[in-house]
Amino acid sequence: MAKSIIKKFKSRQIRRLLKIPDDELAPYYAYYLGEITIDDLTDMQQEKLTRYSKIWSQYLMGRTQPMILGAIMKEHDVELRQAQYDLSFAIRLHGPIDQVNKDGRRVASREFFDLLAQLAMKDKQYQVAVMARDKADHLAGLHKEEKEGFDPEDFAKPPKIVYNIQVNHNYSSSDETIELDE
Structure with a gap:
């Protein structure tokens, strides 16, 4: 069911609704939503996608961040700072665990x-x-109470009423008169 809801939107719409900025993760969102294939990604993007996937799988297995960073630095021959960026991007891409x-x-x-x-x-x-x-x-969650009806807390606060009246006082010509029904 969730997949059909996701398929209803394009990746750009989902990023806008979730307030995700357009950045270098945009092609990966499009790839995961099936809008583009792996061949549409550049070689560098494919390599990063592989790194992000490996980081995420290790993160899901419960490995600590220093263990993940060490493995990525050793396996992909990157510096510590790049491995930290990749870890943060993988978490942003796949969501909080x-x-x-x-x-x-x-x-x-x-x-x-x-x-x-x-x-x-x-x-x-x-x-x-x-x-x-x-x-x-x-x-x-079958034992949770379902709240029906009115909540008395909603009526404890006095309502705030705002009157917005626009009156047109443009009486430029004296020939026009306004007749009031009395």
Whole structure:
């Protein structure tokens, strides 16, 4: 579903909506959205894309930044400052890992508790199955209260009313009169 939403927009529109400046990452966004192929990138851009992908994969595996920087410097024969730039560009290109990691762990835990509940039901351990299912439902967000109706906090503040009245006082000719219905 998210892929169909992304395909609805062009990379330029997405960058504008997300307030991402036009910079050297623009061809990589276009490549990931499928607007251009790998052959449309220059040799230098292909090399950088390879570096960004390697940095991102190491970052996802949980490697520390000094480990990633050392590996990139050794493997691609770049200086420390260039490796730091590549690391920051890879993070900007692929997004922050913290929220992605948290969401991924939540989904994995939910699936684990679902599996545990099924195994407990198979072994006729109903109490364990109910507890596991409850934890899975909690991780899925099924126990969150949905707020419906009005919030009393919204009515605690007095409204601010702004009157904007435009009156045309241009009575240049004296022949024109305005008749008022009374």
